[in-house]
Amino acid sequence: MMERFRKALKTIRPEFYRQKNKLLNPYYTFSDYRKIWAIGITTLATAALVPLLVVTVIHYRLIEKSVDSELVLRTERLASNARRAMTFFLEERLNALRFTVNEIRYDQLANPDHLTEVLRNLKLGFGGLTDLSVIDYTGIQVAYAGPFKLEGKNYSNQVWFIECQKGNFYVSEIFRGYRDVPHIIIAVKSFRPDGTNFILRATLETERLIQTLSSYKTGAYAEIFLVNRSGIIQTPSKYYGDTFEKISLPIPDYSQRTQAVMERDDQKRSIIMGYAFITTQIADTPFILMVIKQKAGMMAIWLKLRANIQWFVGFGILVILIVVVITCTFLVNKLYLADKAKAETMALMEQNNQLVSIGQLAAGVAHEINNPLALINETAGYVKDLFVIKELYHKDEELIESIDYILEAVERCGRITGQLLGFARKFDVKIQKVNLKDAISDVLIFHNKEAEYRNIKVNVDVPQDMPEIVTDRGKLQQILVNLVNNAFQAVVSGCILEINASLAGPDKVSITISDNGCGMPAENLPKIFEPFFTTKERDKGTGLGLAITYGLVKKLHGDISVESKENEGTTFTVTLPTRIQEVMGENEDSAG
């Protein structure tokens, strides 16, 4: 599995990442491709991703803000509605009591039977009343109608009684009282004809109130309840404390208007808190209406939207990164390949230049040597003439032999300088159609005798359908002569020499000349086309043959390569274009 993964990675990894090309050292290129790659990816990715992320964050914030303000607004509206209901509920009952004390005289109200009648009518008209009682100005309860036996009780030192004496109306908070049942007291003060006052008090069940409030509740994450002004919870709350306990939220500051604010509760949940201080037109109340909405619950739509945005942005980032990486990799690889090709060309050019400059030097030397050589030649020739033609000392064979040595040496020097000049000289390209098979047999004519004599078998294989190539016949033949000569020198009696030609592409032919002779050690192969490189004995070669051949192949816009194994043989492969383009002006040589 690991192996497969590594293999896959290898095919994905671009060439510039995979290998360090020896040619692409700082001498040829200043580019660190991995660095360029990394910079490219970083820059492109940053340029593409930063705006995307910025826009996303801005968008995100905007939506969040608008969702928040929408939630606040809705909470406020809900609180406002609930407040109106609550105010109405209390006002209605206070008004009912006020109506009762104004309509019915004190002595009638003080009559428990009549009071029971009144209670029954009030229960019928408004509901939610538990009992009614009449308390005189001293705080003694003079009449009571309801389920409990409370006649004669003294309320004079109770808060509600004192408050009601002061302010004419009173609404209590919810409390348990003697009966241990949550209830609210509302009380209305009225005056008797004699100028003393009395109070009509009613006890309200909280059931109705709680029902009214919960009818405004919307959804599982909202709750509506009452607290008093010191933060004691009055009606049941699900999350923020039990009834008659202190609320776990901060108590809002007094405000006449309904308010809604963003808050965090004691469990760090984000909430929207709507609140309203309940005041009726008749009397103030101790209640604060609380509407609490849990933001998380209310934000389902927003959360869904947010998830969508996150998915979209995530997918976008992924696509951008993939595109950026692919693009960068592709471009840097292109750059790498171009640089590699350039470096290879440069290396080749250097090699060529080396050959050319060696050639030029050699030509210069050859030129300078030729004149003194000519003089030696003529002088020695003249001395010999004196012996031979004038017949002086012509019997002294030793002298004549010595002169011959001089002449022979001069001839050899002449041959070397001639070859050197030939190497440097740019030949005319005489382009014509050449049949490879004919060209090869023409060359072999010169070697038939030698092959027969040395028992060397020469096999030529040129396919019948081999097309004629357009090239310089003279140079081609010279190339073949040199390579065949080379092969003949490498083989011993009984060896085989193979000459094959084949198509090496739509516009290339290759000619291979292989022998099974002595071969060459690998370390000699790179130097083989350099001038003066020879492995033959001193007298046998000048070391120019293959250098000249190399130059000739290059002039025909071809390539030559060599493979060799010591004691197994050597193969030269010459690749030539099927159609050579004549380059004008190439044949000019500087006047020497």
Add this chain to the structure above:
Amino acid sequence: MKQYHLLIVDDEKRFADMLAKRLTLRGCNCEVCYSGKEALDLLEGKNFALVLLDLHLPDLYGTEVLTRIKNFDASTPVIILTGHGTEKDRRECMLQGAYAFMHKPLGIDELMVILAKIAEIAA
């Protein structure tokens, strides 16, 4: 052997003299001069069966001398004999009508073969 009347033009004095001696030994009638101007002067006065002309002369370049010889008498065969000749020179000389373009050092026998050919054509 038939008497060839030859002119050798070469600024390498010893070479020219030595070549003259050798050709004389082989039955030629040689004259030697060491500059282009001299050669042209001599050619104005006499007919030569052949001119052996070096390219690198101190006053005139060999091709220039060749051109003037050919302007003067196109039938005079001229063999260029040079130690420095380039392919460009060779082409130019052959275009100007040189009979042959030979490199130094040269084999005397080779030269004699060419002389024989010229004589054949002349006859």
